[in-house]
Amino acid sequence: MVGAAVATSISYLSMFGFHIVGAFNIGFHPIRDLRPIPLLGVAGCTVIFSVWIDQLIVGDLLSLVVVPPVVGGFYLVLAVLFGAINRQELEFVAAKVPIVSNWN
Numbered sequence: 001m002v003g004a005a006v007a008t009s010i011s012y013l014s015m016f017g018f019h020i021v022g023a024f025n026i027g028f029h030p031i032r033d034l035r036p037i038p039l040l041g042v043a044g045c046t047v048i049f050s051v052w053i054d055q056l057i058v059g060d061l062l063s064l065v066v067v068p069p070v071v072g073g074f075y076l077v078l079a080v081l082f083g084a085i086n087r088q089e090l091e092f093v094a095a096k097v098p099i100v101s102n103w104n
Contacts, residue, residue, distance in 0.1 A: 035084050038079075039084045041082050041084075042079050042082050045078055046071060046074060049071065049074050053070060
């Protein structure tokens with residue numbers, strides 16, 4: 001399993017690099033507005049929360065169904081609270097989602 005973990009890590013790192021290079025090639029600068037301190041704070045709190053909630057839930061299938069959406073929601077709320085995502089960015093993305101933008 002160590003080989004699979006190393007291969008996955010290399011794949012994700014190269015995917016990140018290729019996304020950055022591709023974005024620069026089309027004129028988008030994804031690193032310009034990077035907020036590393038809030039991002040690291042949110043990531044650290046989310047890791048702790050996800051491990052805690054996974055230990056609370058008994059059963060692999062239930063854990064697989066419950067943990068991802070709960071942790072995703074937790075991450076989103078923390079990202080807004082920590083300032084990793086501001087409200088305008090959230091509203092911009094929500095306006096692009098058809099079910100959210102037609103709620104009014």
